Amino acid sequence: MKIAVCVKQVPDSWAEKKMINGTLDREGVDAVLNDLDEYAVEEALRIAEAHGGNEEGGANTVTIISMGPERATEAIRKALSMGANDAILISDSALAGADAITTSAVLAKVIETGGFDLVLCGTESTDARMSVVPAMISARLGWAQLTFAGSVVVDPAASTVAITRVTDAGVDSMGASFPAVLSVIEKINEPRYPSFKGIMASKKKTIDVRDCAAIGISVQGAWSVVADSAPRPARAAGIKVTDSGDGGKELVDFLAGKKLI
Amino acid sequence: MSNVFILVDLQGDAVSKTTAELATAGARMGDVTAIVVAAPGKSGAVVSALTGPISSAICIESGDLATHGVPAYADLISQIVLEKKPSALLIASHAFGKEIAARVAIATDSGIITDAVDVAADGTATQLVFGGSTTVHSKISHGVSIMTIRANTIEANTAPASPAVENIGKSVSDGAKKATITSTQPFVKGGRPELTEANIVVSGGRGTNGDFAAVEGFADALGAAVGASRAATDAGWYPHTHQVGQTGKTVSPQLYVACGISGAIQHRAGMQTSKTIVVVNKDAEAPIFDIADFGVIGDLFAVLPKATEGVIARKS
Ligand SMILES: Cc1cc2nc3c(=O)[nH]c(=O)nc-3n(C[C@H](O)[C@H](O)[C@H](O)COP(=O)(O)OP(=O)(O)OC[C@H]3O[C@@H](n4cnc5c(N)ncnc54)[C@H](O)[C@@H]3O)c2cc1C
Numbered sequence: 001m002k003i004a005v006c007v008k009q010v011p012d013s014w015a016e017k018k019m020i021n022g023t024l025d026r027e028g029v030d031a032v033l034n035d036l037d038e039y040a041v042e043e044a045l046r047i048a049e050a051h052g053g054n055e056e057g058g059a060n061t062v063t064i065i066s067m068g069p070e071r072a073t074e075a076i077r078k079a080l081s082m083g084a085n086d087a088i089l090i091s092d093s094a095l096a097g098a099d100a101i102t103t104s105a106v107l108a109k110v111i112e113t114g115g116f117d118l119v120l121c122g123t124e125s126t127d128a129r130m131s132v133v134p135a136m137i138s139a140r141l142g143w144a145q146l147t148f149a150g151s152v153v154v155d156p157a158a159s160t161v162a163i164t165r166v167t168d169a170g171v172d173s174m175g176a177s178f179p180a181v182l183s184v185i186e187k188i189n190e191p192r193y194p195s196f197k198g199i200m201a202s203k204k205k206t207i208d209v210r211d212c213a214a215i216g217i218s219v220q221g222a223w224s225v226v227a228d229s230a231p232r233p234a235r236a237a238g239i240k241v242t243d244s245g246d247g248g249k250e251l252v253d254f255l256a257g258k259k260l261i
Numbered sequence: 262m263s264n265v266f267i268l269v270d271l272q273g274d275a276v277s278k279t280t281a282e283l284a285t286a287g288a289r290m291g292d293v294t295a296i297v298v299a300a301p302g303k304s305g306a307v308v309s310a311l312t313g314p315i316s317s318a319i320c321i322e323s324g325d326l327a328t329h330g331v332p333a334y335a336d337l338i339s340q341i342v343l344e345k346k347p348s349a350l351l352i353a354s355h356a357f358g359k360e361i362a363a364r365v366a367i368a369t370d371s372g373i374i375t376d377a378v379d380v381a382a383d384g385t386a387t388q389l390v391f392g393g394s395t396t397v398h399s400k401i402s403h404g405v406s407i408m409t410i411r412a413n414t415i416e417a418n419t420a421p422a423s424p425a426v427e428n429i430g431k432s433v434s435d436g437a438k439k440a441t442i443t444s445t446q447p448f449v450k451g452g453r454p455e456l457t458e459a460n461i462v463v464s465g466g467r468g469t470n471g472d473f474a475a476v477e478g479f480a481d482a483l484g485a486a487v488g489a490s491r492a493a494t495d496a497g498w499y500p501h502t503h504q505v506g507q508t509g510k511t512v513s514p515q516l517y518v519a520c521g522i523s524g525a526i527q528h529r530a531g532m533q534t535s536k537t538i539v540v541v542n543k544d545a546e547a548p549i550f551d552i553a554d555f556g557v558i559g560d561l562f563a564v565l566p567k568a569t570e571g572v573i574a575r576k577s
Contacts, residue, residue, distance in 0.1 A: 013507075017390075127391075129375075135364050139332070139367040140367055142439070143439060147331075167356040168357075169357055172442050172445045186508045222372075229396065230395065230396050232395060238556060247559040247563070248570070254554075254555040260515060
């Protein structure tokens with residue numbers, strides 16, 4: 001099987017984020033592999049390992065695909081050190097400030113020409129939090145959409161994949177023939193830490209950096225335009241009391257004062 | 262006046278409270294048409310349950326929805342959107358709604374905005390990003406303005422609607438049937454309000470040590486929904502469907518009460534936009550106090566029962 005995993009480099013969840021000219025300031029913050037994409041990398045590796053592995057010359061390959069600045073190679077290295085085989089990074093100044101529409105077009109274009117059986121994604125990026133790119137890639141490619149997977153079972157001989165879809169609404173069992181686009185929820189597995197050996201090996205793995213011309217896509221401007229953005233005033237310091245028997249009563253008095261009860 | 266579509270939000274066969282919120286937002290921009298996409302024979306009851314400023318309804322029924330899910334819904338909606346060319350399409354912001362919005366945006370060459378907390382008459386959306394620390398105003402510049410709106414953020418006009426109804430026959434394209442759903446288990450709803458729709462949410466975390474009785478007791482006294490931190494859902498103390506945060510639900514109630522929750526950034530991402538935040542935590546240094554309007558430093562097992570008594574006493 002040829003498996004692709006779409007990953008994004010994002011500002012560290014703990015970093016303070018701010019906007020400059022309508023887009024997230026990515027320069028001034030620590031950048032990491034999106035937490036939620038680690039589960040997709042892990043699941044792709046587990047699928048490969050359950051069906052003959054992804055060693056050099058093995059039955060399967062796991063390819064990392066990302067769009068972002070050149071600096072995104074740092075996040076990609078992490079995925080490679082977990083055990084993925086190689087990576088493609090689409091990097092182009094024309095893509096700065098790209099919206100989900102453009103991102104999905106770029107990723108779909110790369111996937112389309114790669115001959116993949118399965119594409120895995122995280123459910124959302126921790127910075128933009130839109131949770132729309134996997135569905136958009138599926139729609140663009142006309143491939144089966146198997147998103148919000150809480151478990152994945154692949155049958156390479158039959159070229160089929162089955163998942164349980166876990167959302168607010170409930171749990172669905174669903175399946176499809178290859179090729180398919182999956183997203184996996186964070187309860188699906190426990191991502192491995194890269195081993196020393198994995199980190200060393202990742203340094204020799206190829207990250208194929210391409211620009212828009214190389215993948216044959218011309219970039220349109222974003223279709224959602226930011227008019228303005230402003231930090232919200234910090235919440236005013238609240239009241240803090242130490243419970244010495246009356247804490248519950250004081251709490252109720254506060255709620256009553258606010259007309260919340 | 263421009264024509265604004267809203268996708269009627271269903272929980273099972275019932276119309277959710279969010280639907281009237283979508284209609285209220287839509288009516289600021291134009292004449293609202295409610296799109297009802299339902300299983301065969303189900304749309305009539307949905308239309309009669311509609312509330313809010315809705316002037317017309319379009320009903321599409323299909324037996325393929327249950328077996329093909331999101332792509333089937335999105336395919337039917339895209340067909341109607343391409344035919345009727347509304348200026349905007351408003352959808353509820355949950356996993357299902359956002360995926361439909363995503364697919365309809367691709368099919369109709371339109372821009373998309375997710376998680377709006379407000380929408381103005383000119384179609385400008387307000388979003389709270391980066392865990393609620395930044396307000397962004399943005400607008401779609403191409404195609405239909407497809408926007409998903411968070412539950413409980415728009416004050417709904419809930420007058421009964423009596424829309425003019427049009428039933429349209431459409432079938433799901435083959436391309437939208439690539440995946441097949443073999444079984445569906447909807448989550449059973451308890452007697453408490455729906456988490457994302459509730460005016461008050463009381464949540465428990467690792468500090469409950471697995472005993473949610475005090476949290477539930479306080480929630481019930483307040484008529485609130487019950488939420489949980491990931492520590493509590495991972496431990497199996499409370500169902501995952503009640504998780505609040507980055508990988509759980511995003512809530513914006515009038516009042517959020519966090520009990521035995523430290524306030525990790527991933528938890529805050531799901532509750533920081535609550536109007537009033539109250540905290541009960543025995544660690545005075547817990548970061549959740551930084552965003553609390555009122556905090557009690559104390560043991561939740563001592564504080565909550567007293568607070569519950571106090572609420573009940575005031576109500577009687
Ligand atoms: C990818 C990813 C996604 C995540 N998504 C989410 C998410 O959606 N939602 C979420 O909540 N977390 C999420 N997390 C986890 C998050 O980082 C924290 O680990 C989690 O929120 C901690 O839960 P907690 O506050 O209940 O537990 P803790 O951090 O252990 O805090 C427990 C608190 O309870 C207090 N306490 C203990 N006993 C008592 C008592 N008797 N009375 C009063 N107070 C008491 C303690 O002082 C402490 O502050 C995610 C993490 C990752 C990496």
